[in-house]
Each structure stands twice: as C-alpha cells, then as structure tokens.
Amino acid sequence: MKRQPAKMSMTETQEYEILIGLEIHCQLTSVPTKLFCSCSSDYREKAPNSVICPVCMGLPGTLPVLSRSAIEKGLMLALALECTPVTRLIFYRKNYFYPDLPKNYQITQYDKGGASPLAYNGTIKISDGHSIPITRINLEEDPGRLTYQGSIQTSPYALVDYNRAGVVLAEVVTAPELRTPKEARLALESVQAILEHLGSFESTLDGSIRCDANISLARGNRVEVKNITSFKDVARALTFEITRQRGLLSKGIPIKMETRHWDEKRRITVSLRVKEGEAEYRYFPDPDLLPIEISKTELSELKAAIPELPESRAKRFVLDFGINEETAKTLVRGKGLADLFEESSKEFKNYDKLAHLLSADLLGVLNRSEIDLNDTKITPKHILRILKLEADGVISGPAARDLVTQLVNTGDLPSHIAEEKTKITDKKLLEAEIHKAFMNAPQAVNDAKTNENAINYLLGIVMGLTKGRADPKETLTMIKKMLEKSRQ
C-alpha cells in the first residue's frame, strides 16, 4: 500500500504534501579496480589525473572490459535490499556532453524499451519503521570531478580531474515516497549500513555515498537537486529546497521543472537548467560490451555469501544480549556502532549499561556535534575504560558522559585515565593510602559499619588519592578488612 505523503504544516493555513525521491550513488569501494579498466579504485588524495589509463580516459580505440567483482558486489547489494536481480545484464550508453565525462557518454544501465537495470523492486527499511520502495539499482561508471575556485557560480574556471572517472557506482533509485528531509537522511543511513555490513564499502571515504534528490510539493513540478555529497547535506539541501518552493507557492508563483545544484559552500540550491520535458540522453545498448548472463547458481552462491545484515543483527542483539528492540535498532544504524557494542560486550557484561552508553550517550554527542563515528578514532578500549571506571565507582555517571564528550571531541581520553596505568596492588602501599582515606573521612569510616555506600565513598577517595591507580577490587577487600580490624 502506498503511504500517504506528509503534509507540512505552515504558519499560514496552507499545507503542501511533500514527495521526495532519491537517487543514491554508492561507490562500491571494495572493488579493487574501476568498472571497466584495471586502474585502482583508490583515487583519493592522489595527484590530479594520475590514476588514469587509456581506457578510463576514453582514448580513441580503447574498449571497456567489465569487472566481474563489480557485478558480484552490485548483485549482493541488490539481494541485501530485497531487489529482484535480472538474469541478463546489459549496459547502455547515456549520451550527454559534459566536461567530466571522458567519452561524453556514461556507461550505465537503463530500464525502458526492454532494457533492464541490475535489479528491480526492493525496499529500504528505515529506522523510523517505514519501508521505502526501491524502483531499481543500476551499475554505472562514476564521472570525473570538476573543481571550482569557491562557488560554482563565481569560479573563474573549472579544473577537471579524471582520477574518479570509471569508479564503480551502484545507483539505488527510490520511489518518490519519502516524506521529510529526515526520512531521506535515514534512508541514506540505512543503505550505508547495509553496504558496510556487506563489506562493499568504506564510509570513511569522502564522497563515497552521494545522492540526487527530486522534490515536489503539492503534486506540482518535480525539482531535481544534484551534488549532495554527504549525509548532513541531504537534510540541509532538502529543507532549503522545501522552504524555497513553499515560499514560491505561498506567493502563488508556480514551481518550474528544473535541475538545481546544491552549493555546499553557500548552503543553497542554484538553478542549473530548466527542463523542457525529459532530458534526451539517447540511450542505446553499448555495442562494446556483450550481454552478461547471470546464472541461478551464481545468484544462490552470492546469496549464501551475504553476511549478517543490520536487520538480523538487531534481532540477534535482542536475543543474545537481552537489550530492548529500539536500542538494538539504534545500534545497527551504523556498522561502526554495532561493532563497538559487540566488541565491548566481550569484556563488559552489563549489556544494558553498555548499549545505553553507546546508543544514547555516544550517539547523542555525535549527532549534536555532527560527527560521524567512522571519522573518530573511538575503540572498544575507550568505551570499556569509561564503563569500568564508572562501574568501579571511580567516576560518576555524569562524569562518564563527560568523558564520552571528550572522547568524541579529542578522539581520546584524558591522559591520566586513558590507560590502565600500572595498578597498585602492593598491599602495603594500598594500606597506606586507605589509612590516609580513613583519616580524611572519619565520619565515613563510622558510617561504613552500617552503610554500604560509605564503603564506596571511601573507595572513591582512595582512587582519587592514587589517581585511579589503585586496584579497585583489592582496595575494596582491604577497606573491608581494615574496617573489621578497627572495629575489633
């Protein structure tokens, strides 16, 4: 059943229903080569136009040879997104002149006139519980990159770098059934989590997931927004565009069917071209590539090779760790967070506590500071350290959350607690420190006879005195012993 589009409430009385569709472009970064040549797909931070060869430069006389690995990774993505793969793969040429296209056509796939993409009809399940239909998935070559001086509109020149030209892209096209900028962001996040779990993709790589969005208000003309290169910008660009269109509509100005460019520097969309009907790309089957048959055996082998995906991982978290479903779903929104949880769980058995620290505290800080977990250097060691300090009573809950904030911002813990320094286990030394603590807090010593909390208070003092170096277990045992002794 089709979902009802959202109505955006207005300060005025009008409401416009919003329809958003996404074309999500994911680089399948684990494919070692480009899609049609043997150049490395690792083009980032290389000198401009150095990761190129005659084929991806489209030099006269060169021919494309399809990477088998790209098909495999593409099909696995399709299967993971519950799409129906085709049995015969045909590549088309999309013809248009643009300086970032070495051949002035892009080898891609097509879905009209008997042509077929890599796969059809899947679903993106997003963490707010909705399912967004996928129309199709295509495999295609990434164009080169144009760089401008500052903004696209004011730059005196454009420089072309073909290092990216030919890198494997999987294009996931959704139906226009997203309703809010936030949903768009969640859809991207969901696709990314699946790619990460498949091992097809490294999200730390800049620009490895990008999207174009089409937006229409009140079933009016569709506006396409291109060049959205990060998660954060999806919501920004869509919010800007909705606001812009809403403003026009409220003044009675009709929306033009056009293509706009997201200017990430100025955080606005600017008009690229006004469309007169559909763009004319003169698609036709690429005669340099023969159709590729995909056998049932190959498909079932690929299906079998699909590792655990976020959805089933969340279910397993509920079963294995007894955490609640909501938390589990939150944890698997990114592979990094889920891994952090699972790794840490091996040494920290209070799973609820661990899950809460990650899904609420850590994720909260990350979201507020707009930092991606994958861009930090946070390891299970860090998390375990904080949890242990808190569990041992060395630090309080609020202090633990402060440490999480510090961890996100600095990428590490403060040096005096970062490492488990040589613990003081020497009984004589500990005895001396405990003695000092008793002297400092005679009231607590007194209370400790009847109040367990007072014992913890004393432990805290010892930890403070030793800058956290006292072995908490040993210290606790000794405090109890010394209290016994003093009572005698």
Added chain:
Amino acid sequence: MSRQRKSSAFDIASQIRHGEVSCEEHISEILENIQQQEPTFHAYIRIVEDSLDAARKIDQRVKRGEKLGKLCGLGVAIKDNISTKGIQTTCASRMLLDYVPPYDATVVERIRKEDGIILGKTNMDEFGMGSTTEFSFFGPTKNPLDPTLVAGGSSGGSAAAVSLFEADLALGSDTGGSVRCPASFCSIVGLKPTYGRVSRYGLISYASSLEQIGQLGRTAEDCALLLDSIAGYDTMDSTSLRAETKDNLSRPSNDLDGVRIGVIKEFMDGTVEPVSKAINDAIGIMESLGATSQEVSLPSLRFALSSYYIIAMSEASSNLARYDGLRYGHESGFTDDDWQRFFSKNRAYGFGSEVKKRLIIGTFVLIAGYYERFYLKAQQARSQVRNDFIQQFKNFDVLVGPTMPLLPFRLGEKLTDPLALYMCDIDTVPANLAGIPSISVPVSAGTPIGLQILGPILGEEKIISVARIYEEATR
C-alpha cells in the same frame, strides 16, 4: 621492384627468413616505390622514420640464426584509424591532427611480435566514413590502375599501398565494406574476418558492432598470413571471440570438388553489365574446378543498406562524441567561457562535412521516439539478415557475388550524389550486419572487379581456401 612484382608477401618473408634476400634491401625497394609513386597516388598520410633500422635488425637476427616471426621482415601499412604508439593517428581528420596514441593497438603489437615492419599510416575516408577515400582531410587517394579513378574506401590508402608495392601487406578496417571495396577497385585481395575474430582494441571506433580489422594483400594467401598473425582472443576487447585460431595457410586442395556455391541473386540484380558478366565468368571457372552453383535469394537483403546506415550512424554519433576540443582537436585554438559553445566550435571546425552529416543523422535516430522507429527496426532487420545467412549456410559452403555493383568511377563523380555513393555499399554491408567473414578476390589479375566470397561465422578457412584455389586457376 622486379622481385616484388613476382613474389607474394608469403614468399618474400620466406626468402628473408632463409637469408636469400636482405630485409634492408627489400624495405629500401619499398621506400623507393613510395618516394616515386606517392606524389601521384597518395596512399600514405605518414611514413615512419625507422623502418630501415628495423630491417637491419631483422637481417642481424637472421644472421645470428634466430627464429623469426610469421611476418619476418615484411613491410606492413596500417590504416590511420589503428592506434600506433608514438606515431600520429589521425583518422584522416583535422580533429585528430595532433593526436599521438600512448599505446599500440593489439593488432599492431602482434604485428611487431611477428617481426613485421610498420611502414606508415595510410589514407582513408575521415573516421572510415566513405567508400572512395575522397573524404580525407589530406585529400583523396588515387586508383593505382588509373589515377583519375577513385581507389575505393574507406581503406583506399591501404589498398593502393599494397597494389602499388608500397607495402607487402596492409591493415584496413571494414565497417560496411571498407576493406573489400578498395581491394576490389585496386585489384587486390581484401578480407573481412568474422566479427570478434580480430581484436578491435586500438581501432578507433566508427561503428563498434559492425567493424572488424581486415587484411589486404596481393594474394589470398597473403591475407591469410596477416590474419593468422593477428587473430585471436584479446582480454582488452570484450567482443573478441575465444575461438581457436586455425591455420589458414595450410595448403588447400587443388580443386573445388564438391564445393556448394550459392550465388546471391540480390547482389547480381543491381550490378552493372561488365561486372555481372565477369562474376558469371568467375562462377563458370569455379564450376570447371568442380564446384556446383545455384542462385539463392536472401529476401531480407532489401533492408540491409538502410539498416546498416542507421546502425552505423547511431553508433558513430556516440563514438565520436569524445572529440570535443577539450582533449583532442585543441589545435583549433578556440576558447570560450561556455563549455557548450567551446565544444560546438571545435566540432564544427574539426569534423569534415560527411562526418557531420552522419553524426547529425545518428543523433537524430537515437532520440526517444525515433529510436523505436529507426534504431530498433534496423536491429530487427539485422537479425533477419543474420538468420537468412544462417539458413543459407545450411545448404551452401560459400555464397558469392560481386564485391562492388559497379566499376571504379572518376574522382569527384559521385560527391554531389550522396545516395548514389551509399548505394555502392549495397553488396558489402550484409556481411557486416551478419558478422560473417567475406573476402574479395580480383576476378582476374589487374581487373578492378572483385569476386566476393562469403562464409559462415568463423568460416575464414573455407573462404580463404576457395579464394586461393580460384586465384591459382586464374593466374
């Protein structure tokens, strides 16, 4: 010159291999021919500098008793749309005047490996678009039999070079007859192999699904020698076939006993008298050698020419899109702050009128709506042509007919009548549509009339052996 006049490339290679003739001497003679005849005929766009050095090296290796490759010291001319590392490759277009490929086409690599010597790059119709070699930015190539006539095209330079003893062998490309047509007009042998038999890597594309690199020689045996040196699967070309390479040089039997020949009615029907008479005589000779012949009709051939042009122009409009002045053709010196205008200026300047015409038509027929009416229809017709041939090869070993429906005409004669020019290709395009091999052999030595022999997919061995037996009987 005298030795070459008597010898086939095959024999010359053998003489060099056995030290009977020095390669240096042989190549010098070729270079002399080039020097004397080029001003009149203009077969080459560019002669490479170091062929004599290469020849001396071959001689040294012969002296040392080294084993040399199949093309042992033969001079090979390369059509200027086949990429040669470090040697300008222009497609006879102003657009690519200053383009120097950084890599060798697979066929060029293989020629070098077989110890062939690259002599130079030959003239052609711009990007292969033409049947006379008049559409070259460098001016036309003239017919070796009569310099007032066209040499045929688009591989006219390659055919003329071989015919004029300015090369032992030559490579051409055959998209719709571009090897067989000039072979026929210049009275030499031209072979278009099965689609996929020879790697296209490095052949600058005109129409990818139709074209094959073809071989030109003074005998069918020479064409076989060149084919055997370059054929075979290539990882760089997804459309190249993994078929076994057969030895097309093994000696055929002396007669055509039991060979079933189908004479293509549609080829004979539209052919001018002197040509059809010569072809009928040729069929008579084949029958006298033991073959049986029968007229056959392939009804789908009436769609062949228009389907061919639709498909070729469509593919060309996309293949040639990359020439926009940003990477190639920038010698024009244009600048513009709008890249679309910049591209337009460069393309208007760099392409000749025939290329522009075909690109515009090709662009038109791919537009949604027209695509279904033209491109898809043409592809359907193409399947019918292919099926008609498959059917006929159940009953016949080879099919024959004229290569060209007419005799070579005067330079400039048909330039004002584009349709008449396109009609010249009517008997050659079917083999390209069907992907089957086809060879053109002169009906008799020195006559600009080619007998076209077509075979089934991967049937090179068959058509070459029929051509060789015919050739020997008529020599």
